[in-house]
Amino acid sequence: MNVFDILEERGFIQQTTHKEELRQLLENEKITFYIGFDPTADSLHVGHFVTIMAMRHMQMAGHRPIALMGGGTGMIGDPSGKTDMRKMMSIETINENVNCFKKQFSRFIDFDNDKAIIANNADWLMNLNYIELLREVGVHFSVNRMLTFECFKQRMEKGLSFLEFNYMIMQSYDFLELYRRYNCKLELGGNDQWSNILGGVELVRRLHGDTAFGMTFTLLANSEGQKMGKTVNGALWLDKNKTSPYEFYQYWRNVDDSDVKMCLSLLTFLPMDEVNHLSSLEGANINKAKEILAYEVTKIVHGQEDAIQAQTAAKAAFSGGAAKGSLPTTNITQTQLNQGIDIISLLVDLTKLAPSKGEARRLITQNGIKLEGKTISDIKFIITKDLFNQNNAFMIQKGKKVFHQINLTN
Structure with missing residues (x-):
């Protein structure tokens, strides 16, 4: 052909x-x-x-x-x-x-x-x-x-x-x-x-x-004509040090149903017969197509090992299990913890999960932030050692689909 x-x-x-x-x-x-x-x-x-x-x-x-x-x-x-x-x-x-x-x-x-x-x-x-x-x-x-x-x-x-x-x-x-x-x-x-x-x-x-x-x-734009590849933290980079494989995977896992066919066609090498079949799925089944899209694009950009880790991490986060894989992580030291870290600073300055203090307050007051599965509604909440599990880590969840791991280091 x-x-x-x-x-x-x-x-x-x-x-x-x-x-x-x-x-x-x-x-x-x-x-x-x-x-x-x-x-x-x-x-x-x-x-x-x-x-x-x-x-x-x-x-x-x-x-x-x-x-x-x-x-x-x-x-x-x-x-x-x-x-x-x-x-x-x-x-x-x-x-x-x-x-x-x-x-x-x-x-x-x-x-x-x-x-x-x-x-x-x-x-x-x-x-x-x-x-x-x-x-x-x-x-x-x-x-x-x-x-x-x-x-x-x-x-x-x-x-x-x-x-x-x-x-x-x-x-x-x-x-x-x-x-x-x-x-x-x-x-x-x-x-x-x-x-x-x-x-x-x-x-x-x-x-x-x-x-x-x-x-x-074609410029990569969604069904509403808006340019794709923008995240809360800026552009969707091909460098894993700027956009982790997990974040990259999650971006494609969460595209709109109407954009699945375009993304599969442009960003993977799957045969068009398979693309047409996957993009024709409806209801909950379309999520299978999105998982395949996310895996295939991540594999091309970051390699099979990182794609598997990102997929594993995404499934673990979705099921509430242990976060094994390439979840985006932020390390904080014991000294930082002793000095006191409030929830706003954690979201804005350390993890970049919120672009501003105002947006962080909005997320908290609207019950959009969970720490280790517990909803945080106090904008003055302070991070303490009690939050960390036996592996000296805890999980932040923003909304339904964004997960970020905090590690405590020496």
Whole structure:
């Protein structure tokens, strides 16, 4: 089956240039393609994971991925989908984030024997001669047309800096450079990258007379159109030190019924027959589909061992049993305990289970917090040694589905 058809059947594809030509190209040739990742943090997050899964499908079909690190474009910041200008990062921070990305990619993509490439656009963007760039590249971009693109239009009211206005040219130049270096013929990205991708496709055609291609993917959003992957503690990261495998597992275990099919299609490799069967389950049975979804996604991101531990921990927490597995945990010392820890500080400062003191008070007064199965309704409650079990630990439960373990250390 053509990988184009696989991606289309699973719901990845939103827009393409030259659709039938691209489909034939992927059918008849093994091509090099790329996806760019600006290093805005020290970990990839679940929004990146959709494009990583697409890269996996493409590589499994014999095509060669380029994971392009935005060491250069990260200096500018992509205005796409943003209402305000991105915070400027130092070169040191950008380089550190790029190195973190590179380590994470090795878990998902096979780079052995030139099957895939990691490149960094800082290698060519940082040394560009501005006048030469304007003469070779800038002449092919119409300002009038650029201002009609959605990525710029939504910023016009608040103000669009000239710095950000150059981002499209930088990303287009990336495609040109990868075409020249690796005969890269296709750029993939999230649907918010459509305008930037078109710029690169047209630049290759204008300067080399060759047909380049672009394809955008569905942004991970729930049935109500809201972006998925946001938690109380922020983004859903692919780094287990930022989002534990248990928290990661629980996020997918608790998706809405209406989002099960989309998540199974985009974020797992289960055959579509099985996806259709699981997503057709109704009532309590749909929970089985959610457990499979959570396990499969966690296995891809964190490995089978962590996925099994997360699943075990989730079932133990749900049944009220011992919390064996990768439950999110916080360690407190005997000294901290002796100094006194109140319930508000525990929820806000130590465990981050509540984003603010006001939210912590609301949870407590509405009986949304339990310690070792006992509802806590006093906002002045103090944590004492009596709470800890024989293993020097106790469990916090927030609502019905969020569990967190506290360990007492020396």
